[in-house]
Amino acid sequence: RKEVEQDPGPFNVPEGATVAFNCTYSNSASQSFFWYRQDCRKEPKLLMSVYSSGNEDGRFTAQLNRASQYISLLIRDSKLSDSATYLCVVKADGYNKLIFGAGTRLAVHP
């Protein structure tokens, strides 16, 4: 079983749509969680950290369910510029090592 699993997609949605990505992780010792965004042939960039209480940054909302070892990312009012691959990332406590999911590809069309 992969340490971090994501639905690879692609998710093809129209502008303005709401889209949700899911992620599960296997290591219950994981303590830090992130969503990164990666554009084609570019490096990953931090989109947002994920906190236990859930957190929102503009159109983006992240949720964490530790009991289910499940992380989600909700994007509201999708823009064309949101088209990218979204990477779910976890880190175990005491380690600096990030474990990446394979990513979920999002394509927003006019």
Add this chain to the structure above:
Amino acid sequence: GAVVSQHPSRVICKSGTSVKIECRSLDFQATTMFWYRQFPKKSLMLMATSNEGSKATYEQGVEKDKFLINHASLTLSTLTVTSAHPEDSSFYICSASRETSGTLAKNIQYFGAGTRLSVL
């Protein structure tokens, strides 16, 4: 602006040559840097953890003698792909861990722009 600089961004070389990639933290000291590799449409795979002043820690299956890592200063780590072959063609990305203030965003990793290696 960028906080981690990676150079070069693109390398095309002949089989059998060695290629060195540099990763620099621009305005902070990074005792730990990381080297990843990414194949097309695949996720990043950690190759090794580069520790300033000591030997790198390699992930299982990564050849130490093939991928030489040197972390000679707090702002620079280098990855050398020795005797490169076509199967080494990939996107190599480094990252550096930066402590941030507050309790909710510690140890964010910032990535270099990556190096696309093509071995002919």
